Amino acid sequence: MKIQVEKLKDTLFLRLKGEFDMLTADEFRSAVDDHFDGKRVKNLILDISKVSFIDSSGLGAILARYKKIKQLNGNMVIVGAKPQVKRVLELSGVVKIIEVYDDEKSALMGLL
Amino acid sequence: MTVKDRGEIINYVQLEFLSVPENVSLSRVVVASFAAQLDLTLNDLEEIKVAVSEAVSNSIIHGYNNKPVGKVYVTVMRYEKELVIIVKDEGVGIKDVKKAMEAAYSTDPERMGLGFVFMKSFMDEVNVVSEPGKGTTVELVKKLELPKKTTGKQAPKE
Numbered sequence: 001m002k003i004q005v006e007k008l009k010d011t012l013f014l015r016l017k018g019e020f021d022m023l024t025a026d027e028f029r030s031a032v033d034d035h036f037d038g039k040r041v042k043n044l045i046l047d048i049s050k051v052s053f054i055d056s057s058g059l060g061a062i063l064a065r066y067k068k069i070k071q072l073n074g075n076m077v078i079v080g081a082k083p084q085v086k087r088v089l090e091l092s093g094v095v096k097i098i099e100v101y102d103d104e105k106s107a108l109m110g111l112l
Numbered sequence: 113m114t115v116k117d118r119g120e121i122i123n124y125v126q127l128e129f130l131s132v133p134e135n136v137s138l139s140r141v142v143v144a145s146f147a148a149q150l151d152l153t154l155n156d157l158e159e160i161k162v163a164v165s166e167a168v169s170n171s172i173i174h175g176y177n178n179k180p181v182g183k184v185y186v187t188v189m190r191y192e193k194e195l196v197i198i199v200k201d202e203g204v205g206i207k208d209v210k211k212a213m214e215a216a217y218s219t220d221p222e223r224m225g226l227g228f229v230f231m232k233s234f235m236d237e238v239n240v241v242s243e244p245g246k247g248t249t250v251e252l253v254k255k256l257e258l259p260k261k262t263t264g265k266q267a268p269k270e
């Protein structure tokens with residue numbers, strides 16, 4: 001999985017590409033922690049529109065980071081999900097907890 | 113496992129690998145390539161990939177405690193009317209299989225207990241046999257017989 005990072009004020013954009021499973025969940029975890037631990041970043045916009053596969057390990061990693069960011073008084077939203085990824089998100093109930101937007105612009109609006 | 117008579121095996125592929133995370137995607141790719149030769153939809157293939165990923169991840173994470181210490185065996189078999197995938201480990205095993213298969217049940221507080229939920233929703237059959245100290249075998253079955261319906265309606269009968 002490739003992870004592209006961009007910072008805009010107190011909001012971090014993480015753009016993932018590839019397969020999100022138990023192997024790549026670790027890469028995701030450290031990418032988020034690197035930017036949130038002791039830094040001024042508050043919010044996370046997680047763009048998964050280029051994620052081609054996700055399983056329960058990927059979902060677990062997303063949910064754990066969501067809880068952490070919430071605890072730090074920040075917010076996290078998800079952008080884009082291919083149909084097969086969306087099905088897994090829906091079945092897991094993650095969509096009821098974390099908001100999912102179609103594009104980054106509306107996600108940024110949604111954060112405010 | 114109740115050994116069902118599924119008829120004759122038309123083809124099969126077997127993998128044996130070390131319990132390391134890199135091998136989860138490898139096993140997904142092999143099973144999906146095997147399944148792609150059959151009359152399945154792209155959606156079926158996506159579902160099979162998730163189910164295989166869950167079973168293999170469980171063997172590595174739970175069976176072998178996330179350590180490169182054991183072997184995982186994945187066998188994918190084609191029968192006339194079914195695709196059968198068997199994921200086997202020789203790890204710690206499961207004390208209460210029925211409980212383990214319940215939604216949201218996990219022995220790991222960091223996890224969500226969704227693996228079996230996905231296996232059950234995405235496959236036609238999920239059979240588990242496990243013995244503490246001996247290991248776990250998960251059988252995942254996808255039916256091939258019925259042509260997949262694209263609408264909810266059935267063709268009118270004569």
Ligand SMILES: Nc1ncnc2c1ncn2[C@@H]1O[C@H](COP(=O)(O)OP(=O)(O)OP(=O)(O)O)[C@@H](O)[C@H]1O
Pocket residue numbers: 056057060166170171172174175176201203204205206212213217218219220223224225226227228229248
């Ligand atoms: N191969 C296995 N060996 C030992 N225990 C297992 C195995 N597979 C599953 N289990 C047990 O069954 C439980 C439920 O498995 P399931 O995949 O549904 O959830 P999980 O792995 O805990 O969480 P998630 O899949 O959401 O990451 C596990 O927590 C574990 O205790």
Ligand SMILES: [Mg+2]
Pocket residue numbers: 056166169170226227228
């Ligand atoms: Mg699991």
